[in-house]
Amino acid sequence: MSYHILSKKLSNPELKGILQALNTFFQSKEIDFYIVGATARDILLTNLYGLIPERKTMDIDIAIAISKLNPTQVLRILTSMYKEWI
DSSP states (O other): OOOOOOGGGOSSTTHHHHHHHHHHHHHHTTOOEEEEHHHHHHHHHHHHHOOOOSSOOOOOEEEEOOTTSOHHHHHHHHHHHHHHHO
């Protein structure tokens, strides 16, 4: 299931750039990723129900699908992501 999320409705102004960077990175590696935790809650509340969260989060939690990868490959991918962003 997927939804079209409007960037103008994101409560954190830096979130759009972060999500775009994550999307670009993981697409280039052909890895599915998901936004989880409070950021996912805030996006859903705002975009699907028009509600403004009373308590905002300043971090982003992600989950990645690694069923096709072994632990060494996962570590290599995460290390390359870290190096690209630092």
